[in-house]
Amino acid sequence: MRYLSQIFQPVITIPRDAIIKNTEITCKSQKLLLECGLVRPTSAGFFTILPLARRVLNKLETLVHHCMEEIGAQRMSLPSLTAAKLWEKTGRLQDIGVELLKVEDRHGKKYVLSPTHEEAMADLLADIGPLSYKQLPLLLYQISNKFRDEPRPKHGLLRSREFSMLDAYGAHTTHACASETYDRVTNTYRKLFDTLQLPIHRVAAPSGAMGGTLSHEWQLTADTGEDILDMCLKCDRVVRAETVNDVCDKCASEMKRVNSIEVGHTFVLGERYSAALGAHYTARETTPTPIYMSCYGIGITRLLAASVEALGNDKALRWPDAIAPYRLLIIGPKEGSKEWSIGGWEEVQRLGQELEQVGLAGDVLLDDKHTHTIGRRMKAADRMGYPIIVVCGRSTTENPPKYELYTSKAVGYTAPILLTRTELITEVARIARNGNIDIQLASKRLYVLGFHGFSPTISYRTGFRGFYYQCRNKSGMSNYVVEAPAGPGPGGARISPVNIENASYSVLKRYNDIVKSKEDKREYRILETVVDPVHELAGSTGEIP
Amino acid sequence: MRYLSQIFQPVITIPRDAIIKNTEITCKSQKLLLECGLVRPTSAGFFTILPLARRVLNKLETLVHHCMEEIGAQRMSLPSLTAAKLWEKTGRLQDIGVELLKVEDRHGKKYVLSPTHEEAMADLLADIGPLSYKQLPLLLYQISNKFRDEPRPKHGLLRSREFSMLDAYGAHTTHACASETYDRVTNTYRKLFDTLQLPIHRVAAPSGAMGGTLSHEWQLTADTGEDILDMCLKCDRVVRAETVNDVCDKCASEMKRVNSIEVGHTFVLGERYSAALGAHYTARETTPTPIYMSCYGIGITRLLAASVEALGNDKALRWPDAIAPYRLLIIGPKEGSKEWSIGGWEEVQRLGQELEQVGLAGDVLLDDKHTHTIGRRMKAADRMGYPIIVVCGRSTTENPPKYELYTSKAVGYTAPILLTRTELITEVARIARNGNIDIQLASKRLYVLGFHGFSPTISYRTGFRGFYYQCRNKSGMSNYVVEAPAGPGPGGARISPVNIENASYSVLKRYNDIVKSKEDKREYRILETVVDPVHELAGSTGEIP
Ligand SMILES: [Zn+2]
Ligand SMILES: [Zn+2]
Structure with a gap:
């Protein structure tokens, strides 16, 4: 720590x-x-x-x-x-x-x-x-x-x-x-x-410069990239935009021009x-x-x-969970506040040590800039893009004390969830654990509901017992899709199965349930966050029920 | 593996x-x-x-x-x-x-x-x-x-x-x-x-070249080193042999000239x-x-x-246990031998996987050069200096099968200990575990018996219930000292307590007991090997009782 x-x-x-x-x-x-x-x-x-x-x-x-x-x-x-x-x-x-x-x-x-x-x-x-x-x-x-x-x-x-x-x-x-x-x-x-x-996409490349016979570039799509690709909107075909590629030569669907950054290459x-x-x-x-x-x-x-x-967004860093500089930041109480005066700082350090034990060893950072307000420190933390932030503010003076849990979004953070100490540790353990699993999902089918903004109202209305995915499309917007059991069920009829290999959205997080929180003004609760592989989800025809 | x-x-x-x-x-x-x-x-x-x-x-x-x-x-x-x-x-x-x-x-x-x-x-x-x-x-x-x-x-x-x-x-x-x-x-x-x-010794150094005010070199004593040091035979004083240092300026004892290699430096x-x-x-x-x-x-x-x-010796590499390329080599049966024909090779691979689980994850290497004799492969293994070698030879055809366990000495390996599969795994687990502990011994006092060759006869005769240390002196020879309970006891009267900080031998291994093995021609048995810190043991006045 x-x-x-x-x-x-x-x-x-x-x-x-x-x-x-x-x-x-x-x-x-x-x-x-x-x-x-x-x-x-x-x-x-x-x-x-x-x-x-x-x-x-x-x-x-x-x-x-x-x-x-x-x-x-x-x-x-x-x-x-x-x-x-x-x-x-x-x-x-x-x-x-x-x-x-x-x-x-x-x-x-x-x-x-x-x-x-x-x-x-x-x-x-x-x-x-x-x-x-x-x-x-x-x-x-x-x-x-x-x-x-x-x-x-x-x-x-x-x-x-x-x-x-x-x-x-x-x-x-x-x-x-x-x-x-x-x-x-x-x-x-x-x-x-x-x-x-x-x-990141594998793109056939001319291998002339290296004198080989077979070669691919590995391209990360990003608006600021200097390379230009044409991507099929339906299948996995991605080609260098050297000539006009209006139509996919694999499935005849429309192609879209995108910018990218070469991050790897392979040559025979x-x-x-x-x-x-x-x-x-x-x-x-x-x-x-x-x-x-x-x-x-x-x-x-x-x-x-x-x-x-x-x-990242224009003003703040964001990281793949697997390589964030620290996966969790704890913001301690402000010096002189009520929560500080009741020994909150010592308690925060103990909490940090416990959180290191539940799957975040070496990955917990304590914000000890006590003289700064929590708001100011939260702003600095947003800029750094820690995947998880725990704020020990005013509600730690309640009985039992409550901690605010935030997880990063493409822009800003989720609304805070108020949790008791025990709930917090359980929750962080689950996030930490899931951050390292579920790579197998790459081979699963997803059932896509639709790319709607994830407003608490909509989420609450869905009422599924399935999985909710926070996604990101090529323009960097966050969107959400839902995986639900196949077959009939609440809303099930409207779900279109999509092979995740043939798709155009990447899944960032998965929520295994969304419920209305008991706290006022906190409409939903993230129960699980997982690191998913790069799923490319095709444009959905489904709707939120 | x-x-x-x-x-x-x-x-x-x-x-x-x-x-x-x-x-x-x-x-x-x-x-x-x-x-x-x-x-x-x-x-x-x-x-x-x-x-x-x-x-x-x-x-x-x-x-x-x-x-x-x-x-x-x-x-x-x-x-x-x-x-x-x-x-x-x-x-x-x-x-x-x-x-x-x-x-x-x-x-x-x-x-x-x-x-x-x-x-x-x-x-x-x-x-x-x-x-x-x-x-x-x-x-x-x-x-x-x-x-x-x-x-x-x-x-x-x-x-x-x-x-x-x-x-x-x-x-x-x-x-x-x-x-x-x-x-x-x-x-x-x-x-x-x-x-x-x-x-490795800390030696005061002139800091002229770097322009500083305080400086030490960290010197590893080795006969082939290009630097020359004078070491006190009694206390921890080591100085650069720039002038004649016959007598220690700290304790007035005799000093000895040794070669060394600079492996580190520190400067203010x-x-x-x-x-x-x-x-x-x-x-x-x-x-x-x-x-x-x-x-x-x-x-x-x-x-x-x-x-x-x-x-290392003239013909073979030797490694600190903590950085050996692999800590354990298993030499499998020769192709066409009786032990091979009864499915020995499959069994050896299972054994290797099990040994990885008892503290040697990633550190087990399997010698699969089946066409070579075990003797030839043992010779190559000696040259590489793996700290532990397990040979699956003729005695794996016994009922129950027996495995030969060897541990590295400065020159060659210990005589083999024949162990059943279960005994072997327990033994290797203990060696693997102890390889990473007991650093605390640096602050313990040792009771030195003497620097005798570790012949099984002498060892067996001692009969102590204390600790036996395999040591190495400056000329690379292996020697052995014994730690026994203080005060009177079997042979206790002849033991001279020596503060390990004021000594000139480095402890390589510790044996917590030496007993006569039941096997013919195998007179002793290593029950525990630990990585000890660099203990410098002063010349002993004691004798093997
Ligand atoms: Zn296509
Ligand atoms: Zn001295």
Whole structure:
């Protein structure tokens, strides 16, 4: 458990059209991450990752490691500096040399500060080889800082000159063997992005630059993205908008043009690098043959910024639950208030410790800025976008004491629910637990009621004993859909089953019930919040009954 | 659970006096890590960390993160590239410029590939500042790759040009405030090195180069080290052997000259960097004052290699239990053997899964090289130094089946203990559990019997109901001491109590009992193995009774 006042978080306000350290502020994530004290530019295209953003990266890296290890990939580390002569041999020193940062050592030997490691990996395999076909396939990966001398670094962490990346390299005998690995990595990418609840699409890409035979980009749809895609409104087809794609070539439905950010790529490289650098394998009775390579990347720092682009609003950060800097913030009483004077602060610290025990170990932050009003601190917390906020205000003086529970929405937070201490702990435990499960839902069918605003009145009227989903569409609006038992039932007749794989909304939260609260002015109650995978829900024909 | 055949581990044999990629093989860790397929040079002073070594680094990094977070340090990340002009301002571009790798971007701007980040940190504090005195002290840290253009990189990972380091930076108001942080970090260093069971000493150092006021080196005693220390044979005094130190200046006892490897440093820097770069804080009613800085480093990749220097023998790796690549290896039956033919391999896989459940999750490796004899695989396993080895050989055909349990010694392994499946799981669970506790022993007194070879005969004769310690002295030999209840008792009269803080042996393992095994040729049995802190046990005057 940490105290907010101890967090190194230099919050600032950037004047409109300001230029910070020779860098123009051009996008939401850049502005918010800087203003909220999460990231700080050192010079054009270089950034210091401050503690709260570092926590996000830690969580992202842990998820990536887990996903890669699960498919049998083995972590290793290649040096950042690669001999320039390797880049000469593959022809890339000439091809993309202007984007490479170069280093010359005291003996005049030239190195490249690697933006990627195909050369280094092929050289390693060559150095060890020829490998036996029995040693293949092989999948090696690292997470490390990469370097690219962008002519005009911009958009903060979305296009920086030093950035953290996952890069994985497959070594295979044949294209068929490479394809199998490619599919394995594709699946683990989907799983990772599902866990992050982000609308990330696999898009066929030309693989020319890398010299391969098969390639996809992984694109996160966000209004501020620089890439442009055409998405089918009915099926899962997404293509690069290089030509006019009015109609889906898969299902003939209408397509919609959207902006996106590339957060990953996957390539089957073939023999380009292995042949140039002599990385061979031998099969029974054959002469050494170039290894058939594949490679895979995910921009870790870029994904952090891209998730802010996708989920944040104009004034506040929002996070995938799985990578929020802290999952729960407790705002303690104001110094000198009635609740403070009855020893509320000591009680809040005990509460924090208990909440850490119910599934939020290391993820509870205590706002101890006692001299500020609760309102002011709530405003700052909204800006940071903690998924759960517990406020210990005036109602903690009641008998029994009551705590206010808030959960984040795309803009602002839910109306507070007043809970006793025991109720609060049970509730937070459920939210914490569900935040880590239900990935299986990706394969479930959803029954979509409709994309209505989630007004308490409407919700209360529905009266279902089913599941309610808070969703987000491509323009960032929150909408709600309901999953109810199939077949007849209250309103059941009006429900259209939709395969979630063929849809266009991403589910952010699930409510397993909505009831009228006993508290005045609090019309509904969230009983369960789960992290769902990226479900794309097709436009519904149903209505709220 | 992983299978050995799937691990990417290019094992080679280096001919005597070989030169690998322009690098001479000059030390034990360099040779062993290369031959065992853990590390691979790419060019002089640069190394690829292969999967097994990467696992060691993962564990080391996790321990370091844990230790730093525990004292309230906040993780962050500074860019590898620091503007050269910052190094100009502190004068270090001139002072140590020749050791710096430099980069010029496409616009001609100059950067340093940082070997350390005092400049970057002071610049960050200046950029944010002036800080309020209320924000101090502050302790920020990172683990990242650093760069140094060594004139003649040598000794493998002990002196490479790109290396992983922990670097932490304290920001304070006064020297007194810095001293408090310094003590906190010193304590967490001790705790870390205790966990690693490595004989690491804090040695006063001149702080000239860094411009500070207080400085220590953290030195691991190892015969192959390049630094030279004088150690008191009685008390904890260790000094750099810059002059002749025949006699301890603390207790007047004789001193002994030993070799060592610097694995960490700690500095109180004062105002040198903050004054040069304008990093200020303000107290009530004062004008901005330079922040009083401190800094702390641990060479992560160097520590990996140094631990091999300290614990490994001429032909085989040995690891601190806490960072072994895998803690337990199971050697399955040979293909075609009787034990194989009765379905032994399936049984071994089930056993492996069960052993993962008793405290070794992710740390069990299965040797599935079925075509090799058990003897050959045992030899390879010895070379890798897995702390625990379970052999499923001929005796698994008995009724009930018996498994052979081995634990690593400085040279070779203990004689095997034959255990039933249930006994084995209980035993491994105990070893796994104890591997993580008993750090508290550092403050206990030990009763030293003597530094005799641990022959079963002697052990059995002792007959104590006390604790037996496997120890290691500076020349790498394993020795054994016994802790027994104070006062008279069997042999008690001959025991000399020794304060473990004033001693010269490090305890590696503890046996809570030694009994004659029922098995022929197996004279003793290890009932408990614990990771102990670095105890330095003074030369004993006692004898085995
Ligand atoms: Zn379509
Ligand atoms: Zn002394």
